[in-house]
Amino acid sequence: MSPTLNLNRLELLNVLPKNSVVAEIGVYRAEFSKEILERSNPKQLTLIDSWMTMLNSIQVDPLFESFYTEVVGKFKGNEKIKIIRKTSTEALNDIKDNSIDWVYIDGDHNYQPCLEDLRGYAPKIKEDGYICGHDWVTRSKPGFGVNQAVTEFIQETGFTLIGLTNEDNFKSYVIAKTEDAVNRFNKI
Numbered sequence: 697m698s699p700t701l702n703l704n705r706l707e708l709l710n711v712l713p714k715n716s717v718v719a720e721i722g723v724y725r726a727e728f729s730k731e732i733l734e735r736s737n738p739k740q741l742t743l744i745d746s747w748m749t750m751l752n753s754i755q756v757d758p759l760f761e762s763f764y765t766e767v768v769g770k771f772k773g774n775e776k777i778k779i780i781r782k783t784s785t786e787a788l789n790d791i792k793d794n795s796i797d798w799v800y801i802d803g804d805h806n807y808q809p810c811l812e813d814l815r816g817y818a819p820k821i822k823e824d825g826y827i828c829g830h831d832w833v834t835r836s837k838p839g840f841g842v843n844q845a846v847t848e849f850i851q852e853t854g855f856t857l858i859g860l861t862n863e864d865n866f867k868s869y870v871i872a873k874t875e876d877a878v879n880r881f882n883k884i
Contacts, residue, residue, distance in 0.1 A: 698832075698869075699859040705830065705868045708861055709735035711884045712826065716797030719744060719820070721784045721813055722830075726767040728802065733776070742778045742796075743767065744787045745803070784813050793819045800868075801829035807841025814849040824877045832860055832867040846871065858882070 703711065709731055718738040720729055723745035732741060747764035748757065764781065771777040780787045784803050799821060801813050814827060821827060831842045846869055850857055856878050858870040872878045 698857055701859040701861055701870070703861055704863055705861050706731055706735065708828065708868055708870065711881075712736055712828070713797050715739050717795060718742070719791065719796050719799040719817070721745070721787075721799065721801045721817070722803035723747075723767060725763050726770055728800070729767075729777075730770070732800070738776065740778065741776055742780060742791065743771075744780045744782065744784055746783045746786075747781060784809075785816060788816050788820070791817075791820050794822050796820045796825060797822055798826040798828060801827065802831065805831050805840045805842055807845050810842050810845035811849060814845060818849075818853060818855070818873070821873055823874055824880065826858075826870055826872055826877060826881070827855065828868055828870050830866065830868050832869045834865050834867065837865075842869075 701708065714737050716736065716738050717740045718732060718736065719742040720732060721744045723729055723743045726743065729741065729743055732738065747760045768779060780790055799817050803813055804810060817827065829842065831840060832846065833840050833843060849855065850871060855871045855873055858872055858878055858881050861868040870881065872881060
């Protein structure tokens, strides 16, 4: 069983490093992005989303187009925010290696795309950084492969699972790149 943090998803933002370089994958309408800004006070927050439906990534969907417009409007003039309208894989070229303090992955919840996000963004994380994400499920949910992807990623890379938030289902996970990062987190 994975260790449970005595925190919910929003409280987790209060303990992650402040004044950091942060990326969020899977922005949707930026409700969580606003929480990251308020609770973590990052010096830079990169928002990555294609704003395309997973069912059809070629044709523009008016609903998702309105979400993108809404997000741009929410953060207009905020120099801390960088919006990248690409898939998480396409956006990898826009982010330097070892440049992010922590990333929050909440994009495609299927096994393979989630594993690709973990593998792709691991080199972008600083040595003392963290990968966090959403939708670790405790009750089966068709199409959700986050648990399997995170577990496999940890086994292949040596990242350490610090813990899961305390929600009943759809938990957030925190994994660390180094033992120093684990120790620093555990002192919080």
